[in-house]
Amino acid sequence: MDIALAYATLNTALLTQDTRLLRASTPLGDALVAERCVLDEGVSRLFAVTLDCLSTSTQLDVTPLLGREISLDLLLADRSTRRWHAMVTGVDNLGADGGLARYRIHARPWLQSLALRRDSYIFQDKTSLDILTEIFADYPLASYAFEVNATPPKRAVRTQYRESDLEFVQRILAEDGLAFRFVHQQGDDDDSDGASSSSARHRLVVFDAGAALPANAASPIRFHRSDATETSDTITRFHSALTVLSNTVTRSAWDDKTLQAHAAQLASSEDAGKLPGLEDYDYDGHGRYADGDDAHRAALLRLRALEARQVRYEGGGTVRQLSPGETFEMTGHDRYDAQGGGDGKAGAEDGGQAIDELGHEYTVLRVVHEVANNLGSQAASLAGSTDLERGRYLNRFEAQPRAAAVLPAWRARPTAPEATVAVVVANDEAPISSGRDLRVKVQFPWQRGERPLAGGLPHRSHGDERGNAPGSDASGTWLRVATGQAGPNWGGHHIPRAGTEVVVEFLDGDIDQPVIAAQLYNDSDLPPYSAGIDGGANHGGVLSGWHSQALDGSGHNQWLFDDTSGQLRMQMATSTAASQLNLGHLVAQSAADGNRGAWRGSGFELRSDAWTVLRSGQGMLLSAAADPQATATLATPDTVRRLRQAQNISQRLDATAVQRKAQALRANDGFDEAIKAVDPAQDGKLPSTVNGQAANKAGLESRDGTDPVDGIADARVVMDAPMSLNLSTPASAALHATGDLHASAQEDVHVAARQTYAVVAGQAAGFYADQEGIRAVAAQSPVSLRAHTDALDLLAAQGVTVTSTDSGIDVLAKESVTLIAAGASVTLQGGNIVFKSAGLFSVKGASHSFEGPAADAAQLPQLPAARTGTYTQQVVYNDALGEKFEDMPFTVQHKPEADTWLGNTPLAGSTERVHTDESQPLEYALRYAKFKFDDEAA
Incomplete structure (x- = not known):
């Protein structure tokens, strides 16, 4: 037939959708007529619609279709309809022939739009359902519901890193064992799903393994042939597909907070034949499980998913109401209905599982619908034939026993980068915020929000006004800081402060397990003692070490190493009181720059503007x-x-x-x-x-x-000191010994005083010179030798010479003065002068005058009568074996004067010696024992 003639004679009514098996409702109205459709939908899958339409316009503008929702109505056996809704994602022009054009429409659920946005975002302290709610808030078409029997656990951090929203949503749903299906609004006035007028007319339903699944509207469904005489849809083929999978699941993860691994192992109770133990063991990564229950839950989800995959059913037929996530009962099958088989021997004899024992109710997992309209032979010849007979509907589906859990396939987390950089953040205005175990928080350059890093962008989505970069310790989670030395009660750390650029690595490649591996210097934060090219220092980089700044910037601490050849040195210093320990080749060193100053000496220097103490307990x-x-x-x-x-x-x-x-x-x-x-x-x-x-x-x-x-x-x-020992002070010096003080010299001892030199002894003082003699010389003042309470003796083996060069010599005595030499004497006593001589008494003079009586009284100086330290006491403590108590606290109380002496007994076991002017009682206490001594004189 001539094509032009066929088109000219084509009945326009043939291109209408009235009474057709499949009808399509699009924004273009009657311009498109549904010809053929393939619709693939399943549990935890985004359904896909491929719709071929015919149009009498070869220049049809299909732009209004893109991003719009279309509806498909499938005529059911009872003359009612089943409706699907989908968002158009693409339109293909398949060409035209003789004025009849074919267009192929691709449509997906509203959830597909999540694949078009790629983001990096940190979700904190949220469940997977909280995260879904926050993400879906950015999509006006979102229509969803949660049918969850057990609320999934809250996670401290879940990071979406360079993933689309769809990839991230599917991943976290799989991690928590949450599946989803779509429910389509039926009828123009059906709003039973609670969707708003602006949202899509197909609803995402998220459910867990414990949720009750709805029964399919066509259940029970007959297993029967399909022909024109049948009045109901049937399943025409149905068979099982058995798979050998792991029958034991073990999960483990290390927890650094408790320093133990949380693990769980579960074995399947399903009979999969005589198989050995096939273990699926996986270390799920650092910090994945909070406790053993969390590990048990993860292992249980994995085991139930494996058990569900062991037995699957594949079938096909004409049941137009089959829908993923719904259950149905099948009848009429010799093996798989309620009455068929019954003993399970068929499966067992084949060496497989006793399939009959799994029951006759099934859960639909996936359905592929194929439908073709009957547009008449003329339109079909113009448009080209299809694989499916015109005016027919067929499907193929996958199901599992209703008793098996419906769980999504596991989705691996994206591998985190080997390392990335971040900046440490803290409380507002605080230089540092850390946890007890020295964890800090960071903000990554890819975080967007209210206060991103310099050059960052805002992020006003997910219903969060602040975005994902708060610029404070509200950002992210606490990160541990790796250090070269760490262990139980030993190690070292240098905790990074706010504003420090750090290198972040991810344990086990998990984006949710960051750890700070190192800290970095940059052009804004130069290292201390920086030198080298463009450094401005007077050396090429010989200084290294450790330098810290006070939190308020007011001071510093540092440990510096100088590796200059031939001038090695080390310095430990703090700006507090300019306290320093310098060793080696000493040079001036300013903490403000890295320049080496002038040479100051060599050796050892310990200095401080405040106090310095050297203390040793054992010598x-x-x-x-x-x-x-x-x-x-x-x-x-x-x-x-x-x-x-x-x-x-x-x-x-x-x-x-x-x-x-x-x-x-x-x-x-x-x-x-x-x-x-x-x-x-x-x-x-x-x-x-x-x-x-x-x-x-x-x-x-x-x-x-x-x-x-x-x-x-x-x-x-x-x-x-082999050469000299010098002690000097511009003020006073005190040298005291509780016991004896002994000074000796191989040569001379010289004591010089600019003002007064005084030697005072409580009991006795002695001066002895073996060779050269003793001299007492007063250049400008008198020399006084006194014995206040006893006699004064001047003894010499040879002569005694008393000379006054400028004045006289007075010899005074209260009672008498006697001069004796070689048997002769002169005595002055009681106003008398008595001369005695065994030989000649001769008085020679130019004249002799003996006048009358006269008297001249001697003016004697008064000597002080004070007594110092006449009474003294010291106690030596010995134990029962005669051993001395050493370093034992003691107390001495002088009761009349209310004086108290405190101290520790020296090595000799003795207390300090106490002196009193009069006889006084003293009370001694050695720790808890007390001793009293009354009137103890020296």
Whole structure:
């Protein structure tokens, strides 16, 4: 037939949709007539509509169709209709022939529009349903409902990273075991789904495994042939598809908060034949499970999904009302209906599962509908034939036993980048915000919102006015800071502060498990001591170390290393009181820049504008002696030698002085104890074991550790200077010893005072010179020798000369004055002068005058009668074995004067000596014991 003639004779009524099996409602009205349609829909799938339409216009403007909702009505067996709604995503012009054109319309659900938006967003402290609600708020066509039996758990963080909204939604639904289906509004006035007038007329329904699924309107459905004589739709083919899958599921994830793995293992109870244990084990990543129950839930979801996939059914027929996510009962099948088979032997004999025992009710998972209108032979010949017989409907479907859970397929999370950068954020105006375990919060450059990073963009979606970049610790989750050293009660950390650029890595490649791996310097935040090219420093980068700033920027701490060749140094410093410890080649160093200053010396410097304390509980050695052969840090061979020299000279001089009736040097007894404490041959050594380690050193004749290590036996300070020891102060100096104070010199001892030199002794004072004599010289004032309560003796083995060069000599006495020499004497007593001589008494003079009586009274000076320290007391404490109490708190109370002395007993076990002018009671207390001493005189 001529095509032009066929088109000319074509009955226009043939291109109308009245009484057709399939009718399409589009914004173009009657310009398009449905010819053929394939509709693929399923559980947790976005349905797809491929609709072929015919039009008498070869130049039809299809632009009004794009993004608009169309409706498809399928005529049912009872003359009612079933309706689908879909959004047009594309239109293809398949060409025209003889004035009849074919157009192919592609349509998807409103959910497909989520695939067109790609975003990066952090959702905090929300369930998956909360997230869906927030995302769907940005889509005006969104129509949805939740039919969830158990609310999914709330997650601290879920990150959508470079994913479309659709990919992200499908992923989090799969993670929580949530499936979805679509329900289409039936009839023009049907608003039972609660959708608003502006939303789509197909509704997304999210449900979990515990939700009750609706029964299909055609249930029960016959298994029967399909022909023109049948008055109802039937299933024409139906068979099972068995699959061997894992029968055991194990899930595990590490939890850093509890330092343990949360794990769960579940085995299937379904009979899949005689199979060994086939375990599906997966480590789900760091921090994925909050506790064991969470791991059990994840394992259970995975196991039920595997069990559901073990038995599937595939079928086909003419049942036009089949819909995914609905259940149906099948009748008329020899094996799969309520009466068919019944014993399950058929499946067992084949070595498979006893399928009959699964029941005769099924859940539809997927349906592919195919329908073709009968437009007449002339239109069909013009448009071209189709694979489906004209005026027919067929489908093919997939189902599972109704008892099996309906769960979505697992969707892997997108692999996070190996590393990315972020900036640390904190509370407003705060320099740092951290958790107890030193976690901080960061903001990524891709976060958009109210306060993004510099150059960032706002983000006014998801119903969040602030967006996703608050610029404070409300951003994201707490991130742990990786450090080179960390462990139970040991390690180090440098917690990043607000504004610090950091490198963020993701544990197990999980975008929801970020951790700070490093901190970065940049052009805005230069490193301390920065140097090198364009650095401006006077060196090429020899300084390194650690520098921190006070939180308010008012000061700093630093640990600096200077690796300049031949000028190595190290500095530990704080700006507080300019306190520093400098070692090595000392140069001036400013904390404000990285320049090396002028040379200041070499060695060791400890300085502070405030207080400095050196404290040791077991002895201290201060030595200026360089000993390249020293075998221990406390080795003091020169000190011991000099102490022995001091002991030797002191003992020899003391022996000479005592022989000549001079004051004895009682403090010499302390030399033995001092030498004993520092001499390694005696007590001056460490114990054989110190802190669990042998304390031995190599001997003179062996390199093995056999000799004890030098030490100081008790809490004493040893000062050793081989050249000179100088003490100087512009103010006053005090030197006090509770016991004896002994000073000796191999050569001379000189004491000089610009004003007054006074020596005061509580009991006795003695001056003895063995060779050169003693001189007392007052250049401009008198010399006074006094004995206030006793006699004053001037004794000499030879002569005594008393000379007055400018005045006279007065000899005064209260009672008498007697001069005796070689048997002769002169006595002045009681106003009389008595001359005695065994030989000649001669008075020679130019004249002699003996006048009458006269008297001249002696004017004697008054001597003070005060007494100082006449009464004294000291207590030495010994235990029952005679051992002295050492370093024991004691208290001395002088009751009449209300005076109190506090302290610790020294190593000798003795208290301080207390002096009183009169006999007074004292009360001593050693910790809890008390002792009283009354009227104890020295």
